[in-house]
Structures are given as structure tokens and as C-alpha cells.
Amino acid sequence: MVEVTGTAQRAAWQQKVLPPVEQVRPGLWSIPVPMAGSPLRYVLVYALALPDGVALVDAGWPTDDAWTALVDGLGECGYAITDVRAVLITHWHADHLGLAGTVREASGAWVGMHPLDAAAVKGRGGGDRRAWVEGLSTWVRARGGSADDVTETVVMVADSRGMRALAEPDRLIDDGDLPLGPGSVRAVWTPGHTAGHLCFLDEGQRLLLAGDHVLPRISPNITLHPGQSTDPLGDFLESLTRTGSLPVDEVLPAHEYRFAGLPDRVTALHEHHAARLAEVTTLLAAAPESTTWELAAQLTWSRPWPQVQGMIRRSAVGETYAHLAHLARLGAVARMDGEVDRWRLA
Known part of the structure; x- marks a missing residue:
């Protein structure tokens, strides 16, 4: 059974407004960053406390309104943008990667993503x-x-929408890596939505920061573009099966709202x-x-x-x-x- 745990987020979704900044666990916050003109409305950026600052999972759409929301949201968590030390990218799409370069310029943070998505950004032609x-x-x-x-x-x-150059990574993150060091989140490679899509598993708190891989209400778009696997849907279905067996009590997606019941959601997506x-x-x-x-x-x-x-x-x-x-x-x-x-x- 899939159970909504982000009740304030779902209420905001139903009312078509931006949800609040929330502390999900000690040292972990969700920050909604708006996406004007998109039916998805916002990206949920996650902030993870570090000994010397904070790391972000995803960064948001590259607009002035999104930047303001990200900076203000970090302020509600007790951090300034200059406290960001790392930006972990779930996948290369502009609503997730778009502000990463701006965050890096403002803070000196490093940006990391999977090698296959790094190649996709490079092949995009720098905003040509x-x-x-x-x-x-x-x-x-x-x-x-x-x-x-x-x-x-x-x-x-x-x-x-215009074309904007997307940030290329400073570091590459592979399946199983611990990009923030021992005791922090582990990267889980989940191809399908993009070839290099990553989720981040917090085994200690049994949380999955799922990006667009598993959403509570809709299926992520699976598209076959040049340069991708010849069967991205097959990749997605296989990675879904692996994801369903992870030790997870709550899923923190990049859109909509938090939920529990990952195995049942995986089954529904297969169906x-x-x-x-x-x-x-x-x-x-x-x-x-x-x-x-x-x-x-x-x-x-x-x-x-x-x-x-x-x-x-x-x-x-x-x-x-x-x-x-x-x-x-x-x-x-x-x-x-x-x-x-x-x-x-x-």
C-alpha cells in the first residue's frame, strides 16, 4: 500500500501552490523550487547537513524566481548559499541541473553526476x-x-524557454559511490528516465532520495533519444525491480510529495x-x-x-x-x- 507521508506537500499540490520548506529528518530538509509554466510546478531540492556546511541533491530550474526560492529556502534551514559544499545531481534535465552552475559560482561547491549524464550534457552543445x-x-x-x-x-x-548552457560536473558519481563520504548517502544507478539517473539511499534513516525515478502519482517520462540506450524502457523496468528491494521506509521524490510503500509503487509502475x-x-x-x-x-x-x-x-x-x-x-x-x-x- 502506498501511503502519503508528505501531507503538507500533497495539500499544496492539490491547492496548486508551493509547499513549505520542511525538515524531513534531523539534518535533512526539502526545499520546493518553482518551475514556471510546467505542469510539475516545482522541484523538491533536498539539503543535507555536512560538518562544514550543506550539500544539495539537485538544484532547480534556471530562473530568477527559482534562484530566489532556493536561497530563501536554504535560509529557512539555517544556511546561506555560500555554505553549499556539494551539489549531487540525480539527472541532467534542466529542472534538476539548471541552477547547479550558479550555485557553484556563488559558493565554490563541486557538482557531481553519473558519467552517462555528464556525457549527455557535453553532447548537448553548451546551449547552442x-x-x-x-x-x-x-x-x-x-x-x-x-x-x-x-x-x-x-x-x-x-x-x-530559450537555451541555457548546463553545468558540466566536477566529479563523476558511479553506482555504489559514497559521494559525501562514509556514513552518508549511497548512489544507486537507476537508468531509464535518463541513461545516468541516480537515486541516493540513506541506509541509516531508510530513506530514498529518488529524483524522477519513482514518483507517487505519475510515471516518469521514458523517451528514446539519440545517444541513449536502445531500450530505455527495459532499463527503467529493470532498475525499478532493483529499487523495490532496497531497505527503504520513505521515498523523497523530486516532484509532488513524499510517500511510503516503495514495493507497492514499483508494482504499480510495472503494471x-x-x-x-x-x-x-x-x-x-x-x-x-x-x-x-x-x-x-x-x-x-x-x-x-x-x-x-x-x-x-x-x-x-x-x-x-x-x-x-x-x-x-x-x-x-x-x-x-x-x-x-x-x-x-x-
């Missing part, structure tokens, strides 16, 4: 908007997207993806030679497809593509030859 747009536009067209789809899901998103794989197969049986884009438009989402727009639509197509790639690895479907995805039952 043109290269980013060209690469994603090619990806959208290969999935069966039209010229209008490219404009709406890539170009307009880039224009509205969700099994149902999605079955839905994809059923659609493909009814409409052979469909493109990834066409299949995505027919799948069941949390809102009608015409309301799934911009970056969210691109993410939905990416998730459909990841499910198709997993089915292809299992031998259930096959991609037909051609520049644009077309799929058939195998």
Missing part, C-alpha cells in the same frame, strides 16, 4: 540553440511528425507499463504500418490528444517510441525500412 533545434527537428520528422509538428514541439518551445505495451500492440494490430506519431495520437493520455501540446506532446511521442523499441527488443514488433518510423507486428 541552432544545433539543439536541428537535432530535435530531425528526431520529430523521423517519428512521423509534420513540418507543423516541428514548429509546435521544437521551435516554439525553444523560442519560449502501468505492461498495460501501455498491450495498448500499443492492440493499436498496431488494428492499424499496421502506423508511424510512431500516429500511434501516440491514439494512445490514452491524461488529457485528450489535442490538449497535449508543445514539449509535452514531444515527450508523449518519445514515450510511445520507447515502448515500441522495447517491444521490438522483445520480438513483438518490427520497424519497417525507411527514414520515417513505420511499425508492424512481428
Whole structure:
């Protein structure tokens, strides 16, 4: 059974407001950092007390409002931004890594992440908007997207949000590492949402700082992008199974609210993806030679497809593509030859 433990966080989520800064355990705080314009609303940054300052798990979206919330939140915990000694990054996405460079400049803190996500940041081109747009536009067209789809899901998103360079790490963190030293959190490699996604396990307090790997209400987006594993969904399902056996009483996710009942949540996520794989197969049986884009438009989402727009639509197509790639690895479907995805039952 999944039990909500972050009751103030859930109440704030339901009221669509920012939750409070909370002391979760002695020496451990959650700090909500807003994400303007995102349905996720905020990132929960975690502050861990150190003998000579504080470490952060994730940093937040790179905006002025987010920076103010992070600095003020640290103040509520009794720290200044200059007290930050380390920033542990669960994964390279901008809502988690975005402010890490600014924190480093203000405090001298080191930034650490998994080698595979460090490579993803390096391959992103340091905020080169043109290269980013060209690469994603090619990806959208290969999935069966039209010229209008490219404009709406890539170009307009880039224009509205802008491109910012993301911080490259000072240190690499591998599975099993103790980045803050003995007796502190242990890194757990959980690929899927990104190739180098990390959770951080506090074995003494039986807590899992889960990033986007396990969330209380939704499944993290699993997308197949160039440079990733050929089966990120398979990676995710395998790492989910490993995560479910960890000695954890409470999960501290990066979005929404804290919860208990990790094994049951893992089971629910497995069931969700099994149902999605079955839905994809059923659609493909009814409409052979469909493109990834066409299949995505027919799948069941949390809102009608015409309301799934911009970056969210691109993410939905990416998730459909990841499910198709997993089915292809299992031998259930096959991609037909051609520049644009077309799929058939195998």
C-alpha cells in the first residue's frame, strides 16, 4: 500500500501552490523550487547537513524566481548559499541541473553526476540553440511528425524557454559511490528516465532520495533519444525491480510529495507499463504500418490528444517510441525500412 507521508506537500499540490520548506529528518530538509509554466510546478531540492556546511541533491530550474526560492529556502534551514559544499545531481534535465552552475559560482561547491549524464550534457552543445533545434527537428520528422509538428514541439518551445548552457560536473558519481563520504548517502544507478539517473539511499534513516525515478502519482517520462540506450524502457523496468528491494521506509521524490510503500509503487509502475505495451500492440494490430506519431495520437493520455501540446506532446511521442523499441527488443514488433518510423507486428 502506498501511503502519503508528505501531507503538507500533497495539500499544496492539490491547492496548486508551493509547499513549505520542511525538515524531513534531523539534518535533512526539502526545499520546493518553482518551475514556471510546467505542469510539475516545482522541484523538491533536498539539503543535507555536512560538518562544514550543506550539500544539495539537485538544484532547480534556471530562473530568477527559482534562484530566489532556493536561497530563501536554504535560509529557512539555517544556511546561506555560500555554505553549499556539494551539489549531487540525480539527472541532467534542466529542472534538476539548471541552477547547479550558479550555485557553484556563488559558493565554490563541486557538482557531481553519473558519467552517462555528464556525457549527455557535453553532447548537448553548451546551449547552442541552432544545433539543439536541428537535432530535435530531425528526431520529430523521423517519428512521423509534420513540418507543423516541428514548429509546435521544437521551435516554439525553444523560442519560449530559450537555451541555457548546463553545468558540466566536477566529479563523476558511479553506482555504489559514497559521494559525501562514509556514513552518508549511497548512489544507486537507476537508468531509464535518463541513461545516468541516480537515486541516493540513506541506509541509516531508510530513506530514498529518488529524483524522477519513482514518483507517487505519475510515471516518469521514458523517451528514446539519440545517444541513449536502445531500450530505455527495459532499463527503467529493470532498475525499478532493483529499487523495490532496497531497505527503504520513505521515498523523497523530486516532484509532488513524499510517500511510503516503495514495493507497492514499483508494482504499480510495472503494471502501468505492461498495460501501455498491450495498448500499443492492440493499436498496431488494428492499424499496421502506423508511424510512431500516429500511434501516440491514439494512445490514452491524461488529457485528450489535442490538449497535449508543445514539449509535452514531444515527450508523449518519445514515450510511445520507447515502448515500441522495447517491444521490438522483445520480438513483438518490427520497424519497417525507411527514414520515417513505420511499425508492424512481428
